[in-house]
Amino acid sequence: xxxxxxxxxxxxxxxxxxxxxxxxxxxxxxxxxxxxxxxxxxxxxxxxxxxxxxxxxxxxxxxxxxxxxxxxxxxxxxxxxxxxxxxxxxxxxxxxxxxxxxxxxxxxxxxxxxxxxxxxxxxxxxxxxxxxxxxxxxxxxxxxxxxxxxxxxxxxxxxxxxxxxxxxxxxxxxxxxxxxxxxxxxxxxxxxxxxxxxxxxxxxxxxxxxxxxxxxxxxxxxxxxxxxxxxxxxxxxxxxxxxxxxxxxxxxxxxxxxxxxxxxxxxxxxxxxxxxxxxxxxxxxxxxxxxxxxxxxxxxxxxxxxxxxxxxxxxxxxxxxxxxxxxxxxxxxxxxxxxxxxxxxxxxxxxxxxxxxxxxxxxxxxxxxxxxxxxxxxxxxxxxxxxxxxxxxxxxxxxxxxxxxxxxxxxxxxxxxxxxxxxxxxxxxxxxxxxxxxxxxxxxxxxxxxxxxxxxxxxxxxxxxxxxxxxxxxxxxxxxxxxxxxxxxxxxxxxxxxxxxxxxxxxxxxxxxxxxxxxxxxxxxxxxxxxxxxxxxxxxxxxxxxxxxxxxxxxxxxxxxxxxxxxxxxxxxxxxxxxxxxxxxxxxxxxxxxxxxxxxxxxxxxxxxxxxxxxxxxxxxxxxxxxxxxxxxxxxxxxxxxxxxxxxxxxxxxxxxxxxxxxxxxxxxxxxxxxxxxxxxxxxxxxxxxxxxxxxxxxxxxxxxxxxxxxxxxxxxxxxxxxxxxxxxxxxxxxxxxxxxxxxxxxxxxxxxxxxxxxxxxxxxxxxxxxxxxxxxxxxxxxxxxx
Numbered sequence: 001x002x003x004x005x006x007x008x009x010x011x012x013x014x015x016x017x018x019x020x021x022x023x024x025x026x027x028x029x030x031x032x033x034x035x036x037x038x039x040x041x042x043x044x045x046x047x048x049x050x051x052x053x054x055x056x057x058x059x060x061x062x063x064x065x066x067x068x069x070x071x072x073x074x075x076x077x078x079x080x081x082x083x084x085x086x087x088x089x090x091x092x093x094x095x096x097x098x099x100x101x102x103x104x105x106x107x108x109x110x111x112x113x114x115x116x117x118x119x120x121x122x123x124x125x126x127x128x129x130x131x132x133x134x135x136x137x138x139x140x141x142x143x144x145x146x147x148x149x150x151x152x153x154x155x156x157x158x159x160x161x162x163x164x165x166x167x168x169x170x171x172x173x174x175x176x177x178x179x180x181x182x183x184x185x186x187x188x189x190x191x192x193x194x195x196x197x198x199x200x201x202x203x204x205x206x207x208x209x210x211x212x213x214x215x216x217x218x219x220x221x222x223x224x225x226x227x228x229x230x231x232x233x234x235x236x237x238x239x240x241x242x243x244x245x246x247x248x249x250x251x252x253x254x255x256x257x258x259x260x261x262x263x264x265x266x267x268x269x270x271x272x273x274x275x276x277x278x279x280x281x282x283x284x285x286x287x288x289x290x291x292x293x294x295x296x297x298x299x300x301x302x303x304x305x306x307x308x309x310x311x312x313x314x315x316x317x318x319x320x321x322x323x324x325x326x327x328x329x330x331x332x333x334x335x336x337x338x339x340x341x342x343x344x345x346x347x348x349x350x351x352x353x354x355x356x357x358x359x360x361x362x363x364x365x366x367x368x369x370x371x372x373x374x375x376x377x378x379x380x381x382x383x384x385x386x387x388x389x390x391x392x393x394x395x396x397x398x399x400x401x402x403x404x405x406x407x408x409x410x411x412x413x414x415x416x417x418x419x420x421x422x423x424x425x426x427x428x429x430x431x432x433x434x435x436x437x438x439x440x441x442x443x444x445x446x447x448x449x450x451x452x453x454x455x456x457x458x459x460x461x462x463x464x465x466x467x468x469x470x471x472x473x474x475x476x477x478x479x480x481x482x483x484x485x486x487x488x489x490x491x492x493x494x495x496x497x498x499x500x501x502x503x504x505x506x507x508x509x510x511x512x513x514x515x516x517x518x519x520x521x522x523x524x525x526x527x528x529x530x531x532x533x534x535x536x537x538x539x540x541x542x543x544x545x546x547x548x549x550x551x552x553x554x555x556x557x558x559x560x561x562x563x564x565x566x567x568x569x570x571x572x573x574x575x576x577x578x579x580x581x582x583x584x585x586x587x588x589x590x591x592x593x594x595x596x597x598x599x600x601x602x603x604x605x606x607x608x609x610x611x612x613x614x615x616x617x618x619x620x621x622x623x624x625x626x627x628x629x630x631x632x633x634x635x636x637x638x639x640x641x642x643x644x645x646x647x648x649x650x651x652x653x654x655x656x657x658x659x660x661x662x663x664x665x666x667x668x669x670x671x672x673x674x675x676x677x678x679x680x681x682x683x684x685x686x687x688x689x690x691x692x693x694x695x696x697x698x699x700x701x702x703x704x705x706x707x708x709x710x711x712x713x714x715x716x717x718x719x720x721x722x723x724x725x726x727x728x729x730x731x732x733x734x735x736x737x738x739x740x741x742x743x744x745x746x747x748x749x750x751x752x753x754x755x756x757x758x759x760x761x762x763x764x765x766x767x768x769x770x771x772x773x774x775x776x777x778x779x780x781x782x783x784x785x786x787x
Contacts, residue, residue: 003267003334003335003337003413004333004334004335004336004337004411004412004413004418005334005411005412005413006330006334006407006408006410006411007406007407007409007410007411007412007427007428007429008406008407009088009091009092009404009405009406009407009408010091010165010406011406011427011428011429012406012407012409012410012425012426012427012428013092013406013425013426014405014406014409014423014424014425015424015425015426016423016424017423017424017442017443017444018350018423018444018445018446018587019405019421019423020423020424020425021587022354022357022402022405023402023403023405023406025359025360025361026085026089026357026361026398026399026402026403027089027092027403028361029360029361029362030357030361030362030395030398030399030402031082031085031086031089031098031399031403033361033362033395034078034082034085034395034396034399035082035086035101035105037078037388037392037395038078038079038082038105041070041075041078041388041392042069042070043070043075043076043078043079043392044079044105044108045069045070046068046069046070046075046076046112046121046122046125047076047079047108047109047111047112047121048108048111048112049066049068049069049121049125050066050111050112050121050124050125051108051111051112052066052125053065053066053124053125053126053127054112054114054124057127063128065125065126065127065128065131066125066126066131067125067126067131068121068122068125068126068131068132071390071391072134072148072390072391073120073122073132073134073135073146073147073148073149073152074148074151074152074198074393075121075392076119076120076121076122076152076155076156077148077151077152077155077156077393077396078392078393078396079105079109080109080152080155080156080158080159081155081159081393081396081397081399081400082396082399082400083102083105083106083109083159083162083163083172084155084158084159084162084163084400085396085399085400085402085403085404086098086101086102086403087102087159087162087163087165087166087167088162088166088400088403088404089403090102090166090167091165091166092403092406099167102163103169103171106163106171106172106175107171109156109172109175110171110172110175112124113175113178113179116182117178117179117180117181117182118139118179118182119152119153119156119175119179120139120147120149120152122135123135123139123149134146134147134148135147139186140186140187140194142197143194143196143197144194144195144196144197144232144236144238145197146197147197148197148198150183150196150197150198150201150224151196151197151198151199151200151201153179153180153183153201153204154199154200154201154202154203154204154205154257155200155204156172156175156176156179156204157176157179157180157201157204157205157207157208158200158203158204158207159172159176160172160173160175160176160177160208161173161176161204161207161208161210161211162400162404164211165211173211176204176208177208177212180205180208180217180220183201183220184216184217184220187220187223187224188216188219188220188223189219189223193223193227193230194224194227195224195227195228195229195230195232195236195238196224196236197236197254198236198251198253198254198257199236199237199254199257199258199261200257200261201221201224201261202221202224202225202257202258202260202261202262202264202265203221203257203260203261203264203327205217205218205220205221205224206218206221206261206264206265206268209221209268210268218264218265218268218269219269221261221264221265222265222269222271225242225258225261225262225265225274226241226242228240228241228242228258229241229242229244233250234249234250235250235251235254235302235304236250236251236254237249237250237254237255237258242258242262242274242277243273243274243276243277244277245277245280245281246277246280246281246284247281247284247308248281248284248285248289248296248305249304249305250302250304250305251297251302251303251304252296252297252303252304252305252318252321252324253297253303253318253320253321253324253393255297255305256296256321256324256325256327256328257324257327259278259281259282259328260324260327260328260331262274262277262278263275263278263328263331263332263335264331266278266335267331267334267335275335278332282328282329282332282341283479284308285305285325286344286477286478286479286481287477287478287479287480287481288308288309288481289305289306289308289309289310289311290311290344290477290481291311291315291317291352291370292351292370292476292482292533292535292547292549292554292628293317293347293348293351293352293355293368293370293554293615293616293628294322294325294344294347294348294349294351294352294353295315295317295321295322295348295351295352295368295370296317296321296322296325296352297316297317297318297321298310298311298312298315298316298317299315299316300316300367300680300681301681301683301712301714301720302714303316303318303321304316308538309481309536309538309539309540311535311539311541311542312541313369313370313371313541313627313628313629314369314370314371314680315367315368315369315370316367316369317352317367317368317369317370318366318367318368318394319353319355319356319364319365319366319367319368319394319397319398320393320394320397322348322352322353322356322368323353323397323398323401325344325348325352326345326348326349326353326401326408329341329342329344329345329348330342330345330408333345333411333420334411336507337413337418337507338507338508339420339467339468339469339507339508339509340470340478340508342420342421342467342508343467343469343470343471343477343478343508344477344478345408345420346420346421346469346552347476347477347552347554349408349421350445350552350553350614350616351552351553351554351614351615351616352368352616353398353401353616354616355368355615355616355617355618356368356394356398357395357398357402358385358619358620359586359587359617359620360620362387363385363386363387364385364386364387364388364389364394364395364398365379365385365386365394365619366379366380366386366389366391366394366659367379367380370556370615370627370628370629371626371627371628371629372618372619372625372626372627373625374559374564374623374624374625374626375623376661376663377659377661377662377663378661379659380658380659381658381659381660381661382659383623384619384622384623385619385620389659390658390659391658391659406425408420408421409421409423409425409427410427410429410438412429412430412431415431415432415461415462415463416431416462416463416464416465416511417429417431417436417438417462417463417464417465418465418467418509419438419440419452419464419465419466419467420467422440422442422444422445422450422524423440423442423444424440424441424442425438425439425440426438426439426440427439427440431456431460431462432460432461432462433460434456434457434458434460434462435456435457436454436455436456436457436460436462436516437454437455437456438452438453438454438455439452439453439455440452444551445551445552445553446551446581446588446589446590447528447590448492448524448525448526448527448528448551449523449524449525449526450466450523450524450525450526451521451522451523452464452521452522452523452524453519453520453521453522454516454519454520454521454522455518455519455520456516456517456518459515459516459517459518460515460516461513461514461515461516462513462516463511463512463513464511464512464516464522465506465509465510465511465512466494466503466509466510466511466512466522466524467508467509468492468505468508468509468510468526469526469552470508471490471531471549471551471552472489472490472492472526472527473489473490474487474488474489474490475487476531476533476549480536481535481536481539482533482534482535482536483533483534483536484531484532484533484534484549485531485532485533485534485546485573486529486531486532490526490527490528490529491525491527492510492524492525492526492527493524493525494510494512494522494523494524494525495522495523496512496514496520496521496522496523497520497521498521498523510524526551528550528551528579529550530548530549530550530577530578530579530592531548531549531550532546532547532548532571532573533546533547533548533549534546535629541629542629544631544632544633544635544636545629545630545631545632545636546571546629546630546631546632547628547629547630548571548577548592548594548612550579550590550592553590553614553615553616554614554615554616554628555592555612555613555614555615555628556612556613556614556615556618556626556627556628557569557610557611557612557613557626557627557630558613558618558619558621558624558625558626559624559625559626560621560622560624561591561610561611561612561613562608562610562611564624564625565625566625566626566627567599567640568599568600568601568637568640569597569598569599569608569610569627569630569631569637570597570598570599570600570630570631570632570633570634570636570637571594571597571598571610571630571631571632572596572597572598572632572633572634573632574596575594575595575596575597576594576595576596577592577593577594577595577612578592578593578595579591579592579593580592580593580611585613586613586614586617586620586621587617589613589614589617590614591611591612591613591614592611592612592613593609593610593611594609594610594611594612595609596609597609597610597630598634600634600637605634615628641668644666644668644785644786645698645702645704645785645786645787646666646668646696646784646785646786647666647667647668648698648699649666649696649697649698649699650696650697651665651666651694651695651696652694652695652697653665653682653684653692653693653694653695654684654691654692654693654694655684655687655690655692656682656684657685657686660682660683661680661682662682663680664680664681664682664781664782664783665682665694665781665783665784666696666783666784666785667680667783668783668785669782669783670710670754670782670783670785680782681712681780681781681782682694682712682780682781683712683720683778683779683780683781684771684773684778684779684780685719685720685778685780686719686778687773687778688719688773688774688775688776688777688778689773689774689775689776689777690773691770691771691772691773692770692771692773692779693768693769693770693771694768694769694771694781694784695766695767695768695769696766696767696768696784696786697765697766698764698765698766698767700765701763701764701765702763702764702765703761703762703763704730704761704762704763704764704767704786704787705758705759705760705761705762705787706756706757706758706759706786706787707728707756707757707759707767707769707784707785707786707787708754708755708756708757708783708784708785708786708787709726709754709755709757709769709781709783709784710753710754710755710781710782710783710784711723711749711750711751711755711779711780711781711782712779712780712781712782713751719777719778720777720778720779720780721774721777721778721779722749722750722751722774722779723749723771723772723773723774723779724772724773724774724775725747725749725771725772726747726749726769726770726771726772727739727740727742727747727770728740728742728747728757728759728767728768728769728770729767729768729770730762730764730766730767730768731764731765731766731767731768732764737768740759740760740762741759741760742757742758742759743757743758743759743760744757744758754783767786769781769784
């Protein structure tokens with residue numbers, strides 16, 4: 001390992017450009033919005049109620065308690081992440097009002113901490129028995145499953161360190177250390193092993209170690225990581241010891257947080273076996289499980305990594321998973337100094353992460369699909385971007401990331417200064433025994449020209465490394481998951497004080513070694529050709545399809561620019577694509593104008609012109625269909641399905657959770673086989689063992705004689721199993737429900753493969769699919785069709 005140190009975000013000031021403008025909006029809008037939501041949603045009230053419960057019980061009301069008023073035991077973390085993001089903003093400049101507001105929030109958090117350091121509002125406000133199904137009878141009891149006690153604390157510790165660094169106040173840090181003492185006492189070495197159910201405390205403990213120098217916190221993180229692999233599930237990466245894992249599986253946010261925590265312990269604690277496992281896991285993700293946008297966790301079921309090359313366009317790709325992936329990649333870079341990790345970081349940042357928040361700063365995506373029809377509730381119960389979520393982990397995660405963006409721009413190692421992200425900024429760093437200031441001006445990512453002024457405190461010899469991104473070298477990602485049709489490297493050049501330079505290429509960086517003097521000027525030019533991208537032949541979803549890139553940006557076509565209709569479009573090799581600078585559109589983004597594209601219609605093929613926008617900026621102008629991948633020729637355009645009886649029916653169900661979309665039930669998309677999860681599903685989670693139903697109400701009375709169901713089962717990844725039983729009932733003329741007369745003895749149950757039941761024809765205006773969920777489990781379906 002070749003350790004590198006990041007230049008702290010406190011010594012980097014973004015001054016404009018895409019990243020600078022997004023950070024400014026984050027500070028002015030997103031931060032305030034998130035803090036308001038913590039109050040209005042009741043998340044801060046949880047701390048007040050926990051404090052009141054302790055106070056009144058101590059005063060003699062020994063049976064007093066509060067039922068938790070919010071939905072999830074991890075709601076505490078939204079407060080912690082918001083405080084962390086606010087602390088980063090305070091580091092960027094004084095804001096007395098914000099500092100006072102955060103101080104009051106910390107007082108409310110501190111009041112909810114129990115005397116021995118325990119802090120978990122859902123238990124403290126309802127101490128006599130679990131106040132939520134996810135909370136165990138005893139502390140930590142259900143953390144390996146669903147309680148999120150230690151997950152909450154991980155985000156608390158990160159907030160505590162950030163607040164201390166920003167303000168010098170120990171008010172939150174001391175609260176964190178008191179909590180960590182308890183965790184160390186209860187779960188440290190020599191205690192019964194516990195593997196966290198939702199990882200993040202491992203990163204928080206590493207930050208406590210870095211801040212305090214107390215080795216116990218790093219060793220505690222190591223213990224918690226080493227506890228994994230004692231018969232747990234893939235969902236939480238607890239199926240194998242971490243040093244034996246080589247494939248990214250299960251819940252993607254949990255996985256990426258685990259890998260980031262492992263990287264911390266590997267770097268700070270010398271665990272080379274962790275590092276070796278991380279190399280295998282990273283190569284698995286980047287080589288087989290990463291979308292072109294850098295989004296990961298393709299499956300909605302379990303918010304999980306899929307199988308190798310399982311990368312559907314209608315994917316999940318949670319925003320938090322992208323943020324966690326950035327953390328992991330940055331840590332891999334710091335351990336190695338290799339630019340490929342920052343190449344992947346850049347792809348995920350500009351595409352799969354920035355897509356999560358609107359240009360206005362107050363509308364968000366939880367999942368980040370690569371294809372949208374323009375109307376379904378694809379975003380946790382919302383069609384398009386949402387102002388907030390019941391499970392609100394993503395908005396404050398984005399907020400804290402954007403506030404700390406400066407910390408990813410540059411790094412130092414030995415006697416070299418590495419520039420990782422090109423954005424207008426001022427960087428102050430210590431290199432080769434002298435202070436150095438870099439002033440960067442650039443139009444990146446829309447323009448490849450970068451001007452850098454170097455001002456060392458004194459004339460000094462050191463190396464300046466300029467990252468030459470993978471897209472310049474002709475590769476979208478390390479490996480062969482995606483490739484450019486024309487992989488010719490883009491032209492690039494470097495000049496120093498107006499004279500062409502011939503830098504050494506090392507680990508993905510153009511390295512300039514010289515004695516630097518005040519006012520030295522470096523100019524980097526990266527040509528930005530438009531690239532046509534193809535997917536590996538093993539990626540079924542991209543077969544015969546093409547996507548567009550320019551520079552680090554992945555592009556998409558959106559209906560609002562293209563007559564509202566994306567049906568039948570294809571992008572032949574003969575099409576020409578040119579950049580189109582539009583200062584009045586989408587914050588000044590560079591668009592792509594496509595001439596010579598085509599549309600397949602019922603009457604044949606017609607030529608069309610298209611406009612493509614950066615994927616990260618879609619759905620900033622209202623609801624509209626969107627696609628990243630298009631067929632490369634007319635033959636690849638699927639004919640539109642004829643609307644079926646089921647598709648024309650109004651769908652209702654006995655239960656659906658917040659954010660669950662009904663469209664998969666009758667979207668005419670069925671899986672190809674029992675392992676195909678390239679189509680969305682509907683399920684009744686978290687109901688288990690209950691009787692449920694799905695109803696089709698037809699526009700008029702019809703005769704129906706059969707039904708076909710594709711059942712959903714995510715055994716090994718989640719809690720859905722095949723139903724215990726099911727049947728079809730129809731609505732009679734007098735409004736009652738009666739079972740159909742089935743031909744045969746029983747209703748068959750088979751995973752994913754369609755099962756058809758024929759019955760004596762009935763004339764009705766509605767059918768119901770009645771489903772008995774198996775004991776202890778949920779059930780779901782991919783598709784229900786009727787004839």
